[in-house]
Amino acid sequence: xxxxxxxxxxHILDVAERVFADVGYDAASTRMISGExxxxxxxxxxxxxxKEGLFLAVFERKIEHFRTxxxxxxxxxxxxxLDKLEKCIDSFIDKVVINSCFxxxxxxxxxxxxxxxxxxxxxxxxxxxxxxxxRIFEEGISTGLFHQGTDIELAIATIFGTKNYITNSxxxxxxxxKHDVNDAEYMENELKPxxxxxxKQLLNAYLLIK
Amino acid sequence: xxxxxxxxxxHILDVAERVFADVGYDAASTRMISGExxxxxxxxxxxxxxKEGLFLAVFERKIEHFRTxxxxxxxxxxxxxLDKLEKCIDSFIDKVVINSCFxxxxxxxxxxxxxxxxxxxxxxxxxxxxxxxxRIFEEGISTGLFHQGTDIELAIATIFGTKNYITNSxxxxxxxxKHDVNDAEYMENELKPxxxxxxKQLLNAYLLIK
DNA sequence: CAAAATTAATCAAGCGATTGATTAAACAGT
DNA sequence: ACTGTTTAATCAATCGCTTGATTAATTTTG
Numbered sequence: 030x031x032x033x034x035x036x037x038x039x040h041i042l043d044v045a046e047r048v049f050a051d052v053g054y055d056a057a058s059t060r061m062i063s064g065e066x067x068x069x070x071x072x073x074x075x076x077x078x079x080k081e082g083l084f085l086a087v088f089e090r091k092i093e094h095f096r097t098x099x100x101x102x103x104x105x106x107x108x109x110x111l112d113k114l115e116k117c118i119d120s121f122i123d124k125v126v127i128n129s130c131f132x133x134x135x136x137x138x139x140x141x142x143x144x145x146x147x148x149x150x151x152x153x154x155x156x157x158x159x160x161x162x163x164r165i166f167e168e169g170i171s172t173g174l175f176h177q178g179t180d181i182e183l184a185i186a187t188i189f190g191t192k193n194y195i196t197n198s199x200x201x202x203x204x205x206x207k208h209d210v211n212d213a214e215y216m217e218n219e220l221k222p223x224x225x226x227x228x229k230q231l232l233n234a235y236l237l238i239k
Numbered sequence: 240x241x242x243x244x245x246x247x248x249x250h251i252l253d254v255a256e257r258v259f260a261d262v263g264y265d266a267a268s269t270r271m272i273s274g275e276x277x278x279x280x281x282x283x284x285x286x287x288x289x290k291e292g293l294f295l296a297v298f299e300r301k302i303e304h305f306r307t308x309x310x311x312x313x314x315x316x317x318x319x320x321l322d323k324l325e326k327c328i329d330s331f332i333d334k335v336v337i338n339s340c341f342x343x344x345x346x347x348x349x350x351x352x353x354x355x356x357x358x359x360x361x362x363x364x365x366x367x368x369x370x371x372x373x374r375i376f377e378e379g380i381s382t383g384l385f386h387q388g389t390d391i392e393l394a395i396a397t398i399f400g401t402k403n404y405i406t407n408s409x410x411x412x413x414x415x416x417k418h419d420v421n422d423a424e425y426m427e428n429e430l431k432p433x434x435x436x437x438x439k440q441l442l443n444a445y446l447l448i449k
Numbered sequence: 450c451a452a453a454a455t456t457a458a459t460c461a462a463g464c465g466a467t468t469g470a471t472t473a474a475a476c477a478g479t
Numbered sequence: 480a481c482t483g484t485t486t487a488a489t490c491a492a493t494c495g496c497t498t499g500a501t502t503a504a505t506t507t508t509g
Contacts, residue, residue: 052351053263053351055265055266056265137347137350137351139408140343140347140407140408140409140411141347152410155411159411159414180436180437180440182416183401183405183433186404186405186412186415187401187404190399190400190401190402190404191393191401194396194397194399194400195396195400197350198346200362201350201365201366201369204366204369205396223390223393224393227390230390230445231394231441
């Protein structure tokens with residue numbers, strides 16, 4: 030066997046992440062996960078205590094990746110609000126498309142607001158991103174770059190909502206775009222730049238004082 | 240007993256609709272639904288055959304309401320594309336906010352693409368609305384009212400996505416808007432007009448040739 | 450009375466979790 | 480180095496419970 034020790038836990042987490050994202054928390058049985066991971070069922074409890082513990086562990090592993098991704102942009106003094114906004118959109122689209130499996134899992138279990146501790150952690154991650162955008166919008170307004178009447182909260186809802194609409198329901202999105210959005214190549218080379226370009230144009234038209 | 244016969248089935252459907260929307264299909268047990276509806280568990284199978292049959296029945300009951308709501312607007316000759324678009328946004332926001340419970344249920348089970356027959360029915364409903372918007376956008380472009388470069392598909396994703404972001408994850412939305420979005424009065428008197436106004440301004444800025 | 454509606458009791462299947470036994474590796478004392 | 484002890488990892492078996500569904504008996508209705 031050429032696999033190392035700690036890789037097994039990571040392997041279980043990889044499988045669990047995919048299974049949870051595929052069928053949801055409730056429909057994902059511990060037997061299903063352990064079976065696909067090729068480990069004994071009892072190992073899940075041995076490593077993670079419980080099914081919910083495993084679910085939490087899947088998220089914990091990703092939190093840090095998310096937390097640090099956007100925050101640096103907002104503090105860069107060399108850019109104005111529009112530059113920051115566009116850069117945030119770029120890295121946001123890049124990030125969630127790479128992690129679309131995790132992103133779907135997050136959204137799905139998020140708005141199903143049970144499971145207290147998890148809901149708390151998740152809204153932490155989400156609100157972190159939201160507030161970063163919020164600060165940039167406020168800066169843009171106070172520097173006279175954006176309209177006074179800008180509805181900041183709903184503009185944020187548009188950025189996240191538009192992205193979610195594409196990534197969260199691939200079946201509908203594929204019909205709408207007349208392409209399989211699960212096709213990684215199409216997603217990377219066509220859809221990603223298209224979403225970025227669209228969101229920038231949309232927000233330019235809405236925000237900028239002409 | 241002062242209740243009539245057919246009311247009992249409708250009552251079960253009402254309860255099932257709410258429970259399914261609250262906790263999702265998998266976590267909603269037949270005992271939970273029958274218990275909250277105040278009927279014997281076996282009545283669900285007696286009336287609807289199975290849990291999935293009940294789930295389908297919940298949707299069937301709503302399909303016609305959805306199908307006829309927006310379609311009339313698109314065929315009105317007395318309006319230009321912008322008028323139609325704004326009217327569609329109005330009735331769309333009105334409709335899904337009233338049926339937000341059903342809307343959440345629909346979206347949740349939709350993007351969880353299993354359960355073949357249901358997925359087919361749902362994407363039918365959704366694509367019907369989507370295509371109505373699409374026709375209006377195309378009319379606006381061909382009459383020279385909207386930009387040639389308009390990304391129709393993503394603009395549609397913005398309309399539906401922005402709405403979904405608010406209604407589907409009330410927990411996050413409440414934090415973002417600093418209000419409880421489950422508060423019916425706030426939703427009706429403040430948020431609904433605000434979303435309508437925002438979406439119109441946003442699309443006006445993006446679509447119209449200046 | 451006959452048919453429809455409703456009930457309590459029960460079914461097999463699947464769930465998450467736990468158990469006690471087994472293996473293998475790491476460590477200890479002499 | 481050899482050996483007895485400890486430790487972590489893994490497994491099959493099984494626990495108690497809930498699930499969706501069905502049965503047979505009972506009540507209600509026409």
